[in-house]
Amino acid sequence: MTVNSLRFFLPEIIMVVTGLVVVLGGLVLERDRGMARDGERARMFSGLVGLVGCAAALGALYWLIIQSRSPVDPMSGTFIMDYFAIYMKGILVLFAMVTILVGYRFSDRFRPHQSEFIGLVLLATVGGMFMASAREMIELYVALETLSISLYVMVAFNKRERLSSEAGFKYLIVGAASSAVLLYGLAILYGLTGRTDLVAVAQVISQGSNSPALMLAMVLVIGGLSFKIGAVPFHQWVPDVYQGAPTPVTAFVSVSSKAAGWGLLLRVLTTGLLPMSHQWQIYLAVVAAITMTLGNVTALSQTSAKRLLGYSSIAHAGYILMGVVAMGNPDTAALGLGAILFYLLVYGLTNLATFAGIQAVEDGVGSDDIEAMAGLSRRSGGIAMTLSISLLSLTGIPPLIGFFAKFFVFLAAVQAGFAWLALVAVINSAVSAVYYLRIVRSLYQDEAAAGKPLRVGPALWTALGVGMTSILPLAIFANVFVERAQKAAQAIFLR
Secondary structure, eight states, rough: GGGGGGGGGGHHHHHHHHHHHHHHHHHHOOOOOHHHHHHHHHHHHHHHHHHHHHHHHHHHHHHHHHHHHHHOOTTTTTTTTTTTHHHHHHHHHHHHHHHHHTTTTTTGGGGHHHHHHHHHHHHHHHHHHHHHHOOBBBHHHHHHHHHHHHHHHHOHHHHHHHHHHHHHHOOOOHHHHHHHHHHHHHHHHHHHSSSBHHHHHHHHHHOOOHHHHHHHHHHHHHHOOOOHHHHHHHHHHHHHHHHOHHHHHHIIIIIIIHHHHHHHHHIIIIIIIIGGGHHHHHHHHHHHHHHHHHHHHTTOOOHHHHHHHHHHHHHHHHHHHHHHHHHHTTTTTTHHHHHHHHHHHHHHHHHHHHHHHHHHHHHHOOOGGGGGGGGGGGTOOOHHHHHHHHHHHHHHHTSSSHHHHHHHHHHHHHHOOOOHHHHHHHHHHHHHHHHHHHHHHHHHOOOOOOOOOOOOOHHHHHHHHHHHHHTTHHHHHHHHHHHHHHHHHHHHHHH
């Protein structure tokens, strides 16, 4: 690695420096913790610098695309910069920007640590960005833990709330267990191959992939990474963390943590475990069916909107796994991966819009219960409309963008020869309509609770606008974004 190679780390460097400036600047500005003016000044500084840093990181990613149109390996096989990595890093930075907007007013509750909250968002994003480029076992594990530790702290950030502390503790315990499972699987892979470079591991595995020890390593590695994506068997943390964590943190975990986890899982499957594609294809098809069914059926009985969306996210992990199953077939590998990347972008922005609406409701009525949203359309029509369209998009109702995202993963599964799995997914989508439409009905048909119209600040309105932009105009130009996702998918298979 040379000094000239540092340019390929420019987005990560910008994010790290921005995080440090946010934390140190916030500490300096908030001199008197009892002064509301100092708290407002620190929050404005942290939010503005965080957004500027994220915008600069996006600019650096665009510059890297212009500078190099072929995959670059600046660290001898451990760190790869290809179009797939740039795509994943771009959506991670975009999700961080929206999270900062969603949490702008809410972060006042974290005084005097509000700048640290935004700093943790940036640091967690850096961990996810390194996960997208990881092609070596040690690096991928360190990047994963960088993301995970930041999230553990963020989930328990509201220390005065019992549910937040409880959610942080549960997240830590399940995360530690899954980390141990992943580490054990990587250790077995290293013991069998003698290499930590995933490309070299694949070369050794290709000489014989039917070993029981290799099968065990594969199951452990995929099982450990299932924690980040919220799939069976490490899905138990999702509803408790979604309900207990502060809503901006829940929004961030639901999109950035999941996207980073998917990026790492896809990198491992398409690089290190590609010779075992037939084995993990069958295994993940079963996991996908169980995951989407468990998530949808359990969501039917929920009364908390955040907890309901937690089980919903488990179901969506099952849908995305259909694209991974399609990747096990060489003829549909690029189609399946492209469908996944498009789904991650669409689901992430739609979910952020949904949580931004829930944040507005929580600020106004102090609860995320579905009953508290009754008659919201008569108090705040804009919030009700945003929530409704977001939920309908998550259901997959045409012509909203969520329909196209589901269509492509279903199509990939059918073309890969897993029509039965697509049928299970269609049935599950019908089940999901029951609980999504229950919220929409409550917004428009139930008796309105007495109260004033909800107050929504400019930052939260901006976050809502970004989410709505992803649902409506993106559906019109869906083909453009599908092409970008397909380009990123093709890049990951290049050696």
